[in-house]
Amino acid sequence: MFRIGIVDTTFARVDMAKYAINVIKEHLPNVIIERITVPGFKNTPWACKILFSKKNCDAVMVFGWIGKSLIDKITYTVASMGLILIQIEIEKPVIDVTVHEDEAENDEELLKIAIDRSKKHAYNLIQLLKGDLTRFAGQGLRQGRPDVGPIIQGLSDKFIEW
Secondary structure: OOEEEEEEEOOOOOOHHHHHHHHHHHHOOOOEEEEEEEOOHHHHHHHHHHHHHOOOOOEEEEEEEEOOOHHHHHHHHHHHHHHHHHHHHHOOOEEEEEEEHHHOOOHHHHHHHHHHHHHHHHHHHHHHHHOOHHHHOOOOOOOOOOOOOOOOOOOOHHHOOO
């Protein structure tokens, strides 16, 4: 049985975690979900660390929503580095599921990106925990956008030199 941590923010404009949790529970019915909601992305490394150290999670998904301003982008970069450091220290995965408001031109597109990214990253985490993500390597899979497929598919072997 897996214990998965969920960190999300009140800054987000979509409750992305609920979509991910639904996917996780569908594929791992006995999973234990531990959720912490924080004000903004800068608080996510703290919550992530709590979920590993006090709740003994096997992995954590962090749902971020980043505004268009330079300050928002800098905040994301710095906090994201904190999440990377936690992964290195704890030796467990932290899946960053972040939507940037300048990824789309309207709210409808942002919503679609948020839902798609949340569901696909939840599935990625499930496969990662089961040790089965490698079968998807090099497939051009995207989270938040349609998959693009592998480049090698359809190319002649003459382009591949060993």
